[in-house]
Amino acid sequence: MSSEIAIKIEGLSKCYEIYNTPRDRLKQFILPKLQNALGMQAQQYYREFWALRDISFEIKRGETVGIIGRNGGGKSTLLQLICGTLNPTGGSIETNGRIAALLELGSGFNPEFTGRENVYLSCALLGLTKEQTDARFDDVASFADIGAFIEQPVKTYSSGMFVRLAFAVNIVSHPDIMIVDEALAVGDMSFQAKCMTALRRIQDNGATVLFVSHDIGSIRSLCSQAAYLEQGRLKGFGKASTLTEDYIRVTREEMNSEVLKYLPQIKNPKADQTEVLSGSATTHGFKESQEFDRRAAGFRYGKGGVRIAFAELIDASGEPVVAAEFNQKVTVRVYIEAQEHTDCSVNYYIQDDKKIQILGAGFRTAGFPLLECVAGGRYIISYTTLLPLQEGNYSIQIQISKPVVLEQSAEFLDVIDDAIVFNVQRRAGGRIWAKAYVENTIEVQNL
Numbered sequence: 044m045s046s047e048i049a050i051k052i053e054g055l056s057k058c059y060e061i062y063n064t065p066r067d068r069l070k071q072f073i074l075p076k077l078q079n080a081l082g083m084q085a086q087q088y089y090r091e092f093w094a095l096r097d098i099s100f101e102i103k104r105g106e107t108v109g110i111i112g113r114n115g116g117g118k119s120t121l122l123q124l125i126c127g128t129l130n131p132t133g134g135s136i137e138t139n140g141r142i143a144a145l146l147e148l149g150s151g152f153n154p155e156f157t158g159r160e161n162v163y164l165s166c167a168l169l170g171l172t173k174e175q176t177d178a179r180f181d182d183v184a185s186f187a188d189i190g191a192f193i194e195q196p197v198k199t200y201s202s203g204m205f206v207r208l209a210f211a212v213n214i215v216s217h218p219d220i221m222i223v224d225e226a227l228a229v230g231d232m233s234f235q236a237k238c239m240t241a242l243r244r245i246q247d248n249g250a251t252v253l254f255v256s257h258d259i260g261s262i263r264s265l266c267s268q269a270a271y272l273e274q275g276r277l278k279g280f281g282k283a284s285t286l287t288e289d290y291i292r293v294t295r296e297e298m299n300s301e302v303l304k305y306l307p308q309i310k311n312p313k314a315d316q317t318e319v320l321s322g323s324a325t326t327h328g329f330k331e332s333q334e335f336d337r338r339a340a341g342f343r344y345g346k347g348g349v350r351i352a353f354a355e356l357i358d359a360s361g362e363p364v365v366a367a368e369f370n371q372k373v374t375v376r377v378y379i380e381a382q383e384h385t386d387c388s389v390n391y392y393i394q395d396d397k398k399i400q401i402l403g404a405g406f407r408t409a410g411f412p413l414l415e416c417v418a419g420g421r422y423i424i425s426y427t428t429l430l431p432l433q434e435g436n437y438s439i440q441i442q443i444s445k446p447v448v449l450e451q452s453a454e455f456l457d458v459i460d461d462a463i464v465f466n467v468q469r470r471a472g473g474r475i476w477a478k479a480y481v482e483n484t485i486e487v488q489n490l
Contacts (some may be wrong), residue, residue, distance in 0.1 A: 048101050048139060049220055049251035051124060055098040055134035057120055060089040068138045085310050093275050094120040098134070100270060100280045104219075107242075108267035109260075109283055115273040117256045122146060122224050124252070139321055140219025140251070141170055154198035158189065158208055161197055165212045179215045185238070186211035209236060214241045221245055221340040224255045241266070259287050263397045265472040288460055292344050295455050298308050329421050330355070330378050345457040349416055349443045353378040354462045356439065367430050371468035375426045375463070377441055381416035387456060388413055389424045390442040396435060401478055402428065405444070413446070431480050439463040 050377045063110060067088040075085035095117045102108050110118045123129040125136055151168065152161045162183050166176040182192050185209040192200065197208070212302040213221065219240070246252060256262055262269060262283055269283040271290060279286050311391045331352040339351070354377045358362045364373050375391045392403035404426055406413055414422060441462040470480070 045243070046139065047103055048137075049106070050102040050139070050253075051105045051135075051137040052098050052101070053135050053411075055095055055121075055124065055136060056093065056132045057095040057124060057129065058132040058372065059092045059094060061092050062089050062484060075155075076133070077324045091433065095124070095272075095275045097466075098272075098277045100277065102251060102253070103140070104251055105246075105249045106268055107246055107254065107266045109269040109287075110272065111254040111262060111264035111269055112122045112272035112278075113294075115274075116277045118272055121270075121272065122222050122253060122255060126222060138220060141216075141217035142220045142222065143169055143216050144214035144222040144224075145206070145213050147222045150210070152197050152205070155194055155196055158187075158193040158200075158425055161208070161214055162193075165209075166216060169212075169216045169218070171216060171339045182215045183208075183211045186214060186241070188234075203234070204424055210238055210241075214245065217245070217248070218250060220251045221252070223252045243313050247368070260290060260399060262287055263399050277420075284396065292460075293457070295458065296344055314366075331380075332463070339459045339462060342460040342462075343458060345443070345455045347456060348383045348445075349379055349381045350383055350439055351377060351443060351457050351459055351462070352380050352421075354439070354441050354459070356465055357461045364465055365381055366466045366468055368468055369434070369475075370431045372429055373428065375428070377424045377440060379416075379422050379424065379443060379457075381418060381422070383416075383418050385416050385417060385445055385456070386413040387443050387445045388453075390444060392442070393430075394438050394440060396437075397480075398438075400414060400440075401432060401437070402430075403444075404428070429465055433469050433475050433478050433480075434469040436464070436466050439465075 050101045060071070062071070071088040074088070078085045081106055098117075098121065110121065120145065121128065124131055124137065124140060124147060126146065128146070151165055153164065156164065159180075161174050162180060163173070166179070167173075171179075187193070187204075187210075189200075189204050192204060193208075196405040199204065199206070209225075223242075239261070242252060242254070246265075252265070254262065254265055266283040268281065269279075270277060271279040279289065285360045309471055329352070335353050343351075352384055354375070356367075357374050357376060358364050359372060359374075364371070367373060375389070377389050379389060388406040388407035390403065392400045394400050409426075414424075416422065438461040440458065440460050443456040446453045
């Protein structure tokens with residue numbers, strides 16, 4: 044394997060034998076051997092469950108890869124196979140470097156040992172000498188921040204204390220490959236922020252990171268690549284922003300299906316309705332474009348009933364905006380057509396190049412009543428806002444959603460990712476270092 048490759052997986056599969064009763068397990072252990080000895084065809088007393096099937100991909104040194112997918116998709120099984128705590132049924136795994144893994148809560152800890160003793164045990168398992176562990180122990184204790192409990196048996200720890208100590212050991216060991224499986228979800232807000240900072244530092248030091256999380260924002264923020272697992276198969280491997288959007292699309296479509304099951308039993312409180320949402324709806328002609336439809340076809344999904352015909356980003360004079368100035372006032376204008384009578388909200392979200400949502404609004408967040416569409420109706424929705432954004436490339440996702448339970452759940456009628464793409468130029472008064480900047484007032488007191 045090339046020294047540039049940290050992890051190489053080829054044709055990886057994992058099959059479990061599922062028995063209906065303990066008796067079937069005993070039968071499987073004894074009877075097939077007897078049947079073969081007697082010249083009979085051996086019977087199978089279990090059914091197969093393929094947790095993973097024919098998975099292949101490579102991860103380069105220094106890459107951070109997010110593993111996404113629904114529960115039961117095979118994410119944790121994949122990580123355990125990479126760590127060597129499970130043996131594959133088929134295929135091969137090659138790794139290059141020392142692996143530190145945070146898989147199950149407290150895995151590798153002896154519950155009877157104190158926190159200090161478990162630190163030394165875990166560091167030894169990671170290949171560190173006692174002298175190296177001595178030199179790093181204070182850093183581990185400081186990062187874990189569990190105080191005097193470091194001298195108490197870990198069986199007395201809370202789940203949060205478990206994961207604090209385990210994560211601290213793995214981070215301070217300076218691994219070549221760091222694997223984290225949802226364990227950070229049990230930490231408090233302060234600890235999660237500390238963990239994210241620590242992960243970024245080991246990224247900067249050239250370590251390879253595998254990160255499993257259902258928090259798509261974290262995946263997009265931390266990861267350059269992603270692997271999308273669905274029912275044990277690799278649905279995709281590539282750019283994290285693209286695959287997370289595919290995952291969100293599938294999730295929303297499934298949400299729509301679930302919502303429709305219960306829709307007849309749910310009634311929404313009616314808000315005051317209006318047909319025209321702004322003065323611009325009556326002063327601008329309706330726009331639609333075959334080119335827009337063609338470009339949006341690969342990025343749109345939804346139940347239907349109301350459809351986005353066109354969307355544009357324009358300046359104060361009505362001209363299209365491709366390269367915007369910092370904090371420029373712009374209008375996001377959306378043209379929609381209704382095929383049926385329904386209440387809906389038209390929403391927009393400005394996303395950066397990692398598909399992290401920076402700005403956006405919907406009818407409810409803007410304090411506007413839902414739109415009552417009639418079959419055959421055409422509507423123009425105009426949001427006027429500012430772009431106080433860091434220089435770079437951005438896209439706008441347009442959504443038409445129908446609340447099922449207000450402020451709680453909705454079904455998506457039409458969604459177009461990357462409906463509008465634009466660029467923001469560098470701020471004239473000096474570069475900004477955050478993703479967005481709004482005006483501040485400063486007060487200095489000399490005491």
